[in-house]
Amino acid sequence: MSHGFYILSSSPHTHADASVRRLMLDVIIALLPATLCSVYFFGLPAVWLLATCIGTAVLAETLARLAMKRNSTVGDLSAVLTGLLLALNLPPALHPGLAAAGTAFAVLVAKQVFGGIGYNPFNPALAGRAFLLISFTGPMTTWTKSAWNVSAGACGPETTATPLAFIKKGAEGFDWSQAAFLRDLFFGNVNGCLGEVSAFALLVGAAYLLWRKTITWHIPVAFLGTMYVFALAHGGAPALVHVLSGGAVLGACFMATDYVTSPVSASGKLIFGAGCGLLAMLIRTAPGGSYPEGVSFAILIMNAFTPLIARFTRPRPFGAKK
Amino acid sequence: MMTLPSVFRFPGGIHPADHKDPTAALPVVDLPMPGLLVVSMSQHLGSPAKPLVKTGDHVLRGQPIGERCGLISAAVHSPVCGTVRGVEPRKTASGAWVDAVLIEPDAEQNDSILLAPMPEWAHAAPETLCNRLADAGLCGMGGAGFPTSVKWTPPKDAHCDFIVVNGAECEPWLTSDARTMTERASDVRTGVEIMRRALGGPAVRIAVEDNKPEAIRALEAAFADIGGDVALVVLPVRYPGGSEKHQIYATTGRLVPPGALPIAVGCVVENVSTLVAVADAVVRGIPLTHRVVTVSGDGIAEPKNVRAPIGARYADLAAFCGGTKENVRKVLSGGPMMGFTVPDLEIAVTKTTSGILFFTDRQVFQYTASPCISCGRCVRACPMHLDPMSIARVTEADDIPAAEHLGVMNCIECGACSWSCPAWRDITQLCRRAKNSIRARIAAEKAAQAAARKN
Numbered sequence: 001m002s003h004g005f006y007i008l009s010s011s012p013h014t015h016a017d018a019s020v021r022r023l024m025l026d027v028i029i030a031l032l033p034a035t036l037c038s039v040y041f042f043g044l045p046a047v048w049l050l051a052t053c054i055g056t057a058v059l060a061e062t063l064a065r066l067a068m069k070r071n072s073t074v075g076d077l078s079a080v081l082t083g084l085l086l087a088l089n090l091p092p093a094l095h096p097g098l099a100a101a102g103t104a105f106a107v108l109v110a111k112q113v114f115g116g117i118g119y120n121p122f123n124p125a126l127a128g129r130a131f132l133l134i135s136f137t138g139p140m141t142t143w144t145k146s147a148w149n150v151s152a153g154a155c156g157p158e159t160t161a162t163p164l165a166f167i168k169k170g171a172e173g174f175d176w177s178q179a180a181f182l183r184d185l186f187f188g189n190v191n192g193c194l195g196e197v198s199a200f201a202l203l204v205g206a207a208y209l210l211w212r213k214t215i216t217w218h219i220p221v222a223f224l225g226t227m228y229v230f231a232l233a234h235g236g237a238p239a240l241v242h243v244l245s246g247g248a249v250l251g252a253c254f255m256a257t258d259y260v261t262s263p264v265s266a267s268g269k270l271i272f273g274a275g276c277g278l279l280a281m282l283i284r285t286a287p288g289g290s291y292p293e294g295v296s297f298a299i300l301i302m303n304a305f306t307p308l309i310a311r312f313t314r315p316r317p318f319g320a321k322k
Numbered sequence: 323m324m325t326l327p328s329v330f331r332f333p334g335g336i337h338p339a340d341h342k343d344p345t346a347a348l349p350v351v352d353l354p355m356p357g358l359l360v361v362s363m364s365q366h367l368g369s370p371a372k373p374l375v376k377t378g379d380h381v382l383r384g385q386p387i388g389e390r391c392g393l394i395s396a397a398v399h400s401p402v403c404g405t406v407r408g409v410e411p412r413k414t415a416s417g418a419w420v421d422a423v424l425i426e427p428d429a430e431q432n433d434s435i436l437l438a439p440m441p442e443w444a445h446a447a448p449e450t451l452c453n454r455l456a457d458a459g460l461c462g463m464g465g466a467g468f469p470t471s472v473k474w475t476p477p478k479d480a481h482c483d484f485i486v487v488n489g490a491e492c493e494p495w496l497t498s499d500a501r502t503m504t505e506r507a508s509d510v511r512t513g514v515e516i517m518r519r520a521l522g523g524p525a526v527r528i529a530v531e532d533n534k535p536e537a538i539r540a541l542e543a544a545f546a547d548i549g550g551d552v553a554l555v556v557l558p559v560r561y562p563g564g565s566e567k568h569q570i571y572a573t574t575g576r577l578v579p580p581g582a583l584p585i586a587v588g589c590v591v592e593n594v595s596t597l598v599a600v601a602d603a604v605v606r607g608i609p610l611t612h613r614v615v616t617v618s619g620d621g622i623a624e625p626k627n628v629r630a631p632i633g634a635r636y637a638d639l640a641a642f643c644g645g646t647k648e649n650v651r652k653v654l655s656g657g658p659m660m661g662f663t664v665p666d667l668e669i670a671v672t673k674t675t676s677g678i679l680f681f682t683d684r685q686v687f688q689y690t691a692s693p694c695i696s697c698g699r700c701v702r703a704c705p706m707h708l709d710p711m712s713i714a715r716v717t718e719a720d721d722i723p724a725a726e727h728l729g730v731m732n733c734i735e736c737g738a739c740s741w742s743c744p745a746w747r748d749i750t751q752l753c754r755r756a757k758n759s760i761r762a763r764i765a766a767e768k769a770a771q772a773a774a775r776k777n
Contacts, residue, residue: 005665006653007686010751012737014338014494014658015687018744020695076692118693118745264698264711310712317732318333318707319567319577 020117024077026214030205031084031254037201038194042092046194050087052096056103057083064112078117082106085125088195088250089296090132093144102132122303123258126296143191162191163245164284167237168292185244196250206253215257218266222273223252230281247295248280255296261303268313275302323545324553330575332568334705335560336738338494338659340533344625345497345618350505352629353642355427359633360412360670361387361398364420366461367468368394373423379406383434384609387423390456396469397459401611401631402427403434415655415662415669422670425633437607443516451520451604458603459610464488464564464593465656467674470600473592474520476585482521483588484574487514487597489530489537490557490564493657496677498614501627502595503530503537507544513597516604518550521590525551527573531559561659562705562736566591580732610673617643621650621680630671636678637667651686654679659737691747700739700749706732710739714752725756733757
């Protein structure tokens with residue numbers, strides 16, 4: 001019987017089967033349906049963009065850590081996720097060179113400059129998208145017909161407008177109740193960014209994240225719920241069209257729920273999600289506003305409020321008086 | 323006895339694998355007489371007892387060998403007849419060096435000095451009962467080891483409405499309380515009745531987690547015809563269901579304010595094994611010298627529930643359980659959530675040693691913490707409703723006042739935050755660091771005030 005010295009450590013001496021890598025992997029798995037849809041609808045250009053963004057993200061992360069003489073963090077898969085998310089937020093016809101530049105910005109400027117995973121105040125993928133949208137507005141708002149070639153009405157792939165651009169222009173006389181249109185909107189037979197077109201694929205992924213307890217329901221429900229209520233009150237296009245169009249589902253389920261840049265408490269999450277939904281609708285419906293879509297800016301703005309929300313929604317110790 | 327549903331749900335909590343199977347069904351067995359006992363004078367919370375014997379003395383089973391030293395302290399008795407081989411500092415499970423009485427047991431164990439049995443305890447005055455507990459060296463056997471006679475003497479202005487009997491045993495692996503409830507349910511009942519007498523007849527709430535059906539059945543049978551307001555509350559398993567504040571809330575709905583003791587809301591909590599020791603001390607006059615220890619973990623050949631004398635070294639229990647395996651890396655005193663690691667097997671059993679766990683390299687994690695990703699799992703896990711990730715962050719930056727502002731002093735160090743952290747951060751340890759800094763600062767301020775008053 002060996003009576004050597006045993007390891008001394010502080011409690012607890014057991015641990016949940018959890019890791020950052022596993023959490024990131026879960027989000028990547030949850031994005032697979034939307035990723036496959038993007039390839040299905042947009043074909044080879046989608047593959048190129050996905051490969052470029054993920055490859056650039058991993059490369060940028062590796063080089064940044066090397067340059068800063070820090071341990072490699074590629075293994076936590078957060079860079080892969082940033083690349084994937086950014087690609088899903090790009091229009092299919094974007095030049096891969098621009099996609100690479102946006103990804104490099106996301107990983108280097110929005111993430112590593114602040115210290116890497118855990119320290120970034122803004123969602124890196126959205127920061128990358130905002131960088132591209134402001135710097136290369138033209139290419140970032142040029143839409144192509146998707147490979148899917150069945151007509152879906154005024155804003156389907158037969159034209160080169162997105163549903164939101166169509167709404168922004170007024171959409172006069174359009175029959176919103178057209179079943180084919182709503183179906184295409186739900187399943188993704190419309191123009192838009194790679195990953196945002198199929199609400200169905202995104203919701204399947206979101207269900208997986210909820211089942212895995214990777215995310216909670218608060219942010220997506222508050223986000224999309226606020227958009228729905230706002231759209232109802234605003235009139236114009238039907239509320240459901242607003243919720244299913246553009247980056248709403250992708251943003252609410254996969255971008256606004258980013259751990260680092262969103263509040264932790266349930267009440268904080270509700271405030272954050274509602275703020276995102278409100279800002280997104282304000283940008284979408286602002287009279288004379290130039291952006292048909294506001295989801296990514298809404299989330300970035302709310303990212304900035306996260307520390308403040310956290311401060312006001314801090315839990316009260318168990319037993320403490322109200 | 324009534325059975326009440328568990329309606330009050332405390333915040334947070336976690337569900338670690340309970341690993342109670344290896345020992346849950348094993349009856350308690352007695353440890354064969356060890357060759358030497360190392361009886362620490364620090365068996366309890368508070369000041370160590372003062373040794374009453376010296377090298378060469380012969381002692382009898384039940385003879386006092388350490389006397390109470392100050393208010394928060396407890397007497398220590400010899401578990402065996404034997405010869406004192408030394409009184410010297412020895413390392414305790416928590417790492418401190420404290421005087422211990424080394425006793426070599428005699429070959430014959432026929433003699434004993436017991437206290438007078440109190441068959442008339444049902445009519446005894448509360449003070450008489452409390453004095454007996456003090457004379458018998460009782461302290462809480464659930465972990466903290468608070469002297470029982472002190473706990474059962476509420477301040478003058480306080481009134482006890484509820485006795486909460488803690489049978490949750492929420493730590494994974496441990497089954498000593500569960501076995502004690504199963505095998506000695508009638509003594510638990512006697513202990514409860516004595517406690518009720520000592521505290522002026524309050525209501526009784528018995529809390530057991532629902533993963534102990536055998537213990538629940540035994541208690542139901544033993545308490546079937548007890549009079550008065552006594553209820554069993556079966557709690558759904560959730561760590562830390564055995565925490566004092568959480569159990570009070572789960573069974574009575576009362577909230578203990580931050581920094582206050584349970585008596586502030588009219589509650590006194592007592593562990594089931596302690597209540598069995600109370601029955602022994604009062605009804606039979608037997609001082610507290612033995613306890614049930616769960617010896618388990620993948621690193622031990624034959625896991626057992628062992629009844630061991632205080633002072634038995636871990637090596638003796640390990641040998642009795644078939645020996646340790648080659649790849650043992652960690653030995654724990656207590657459970658895996660709040661227990662201490664010990665450096666070697668020379669450490670001895672005390673009144674609070676609920677278990678000794680042998681963990682192999684398969685159960686010992688070597689890890690490097692990565693930065694916090696604010697996933698909020700620790701916040702959702704924290705049963706005290708704190709913000710562990712923020713406390714950890716400010717403590718890492720040595721901003722102790724910020725940690726205090728975040729309520730770190732409420733932390734019960736249950737380990738739920740560290741357990742759930744996907745970045746494997748030592749959040750609990752950072753909370754301890756902040757608490758220790760704050761305590762040191764408060765002590766320094768008090769010392770400075772005292773010095774100023776003198777001048």
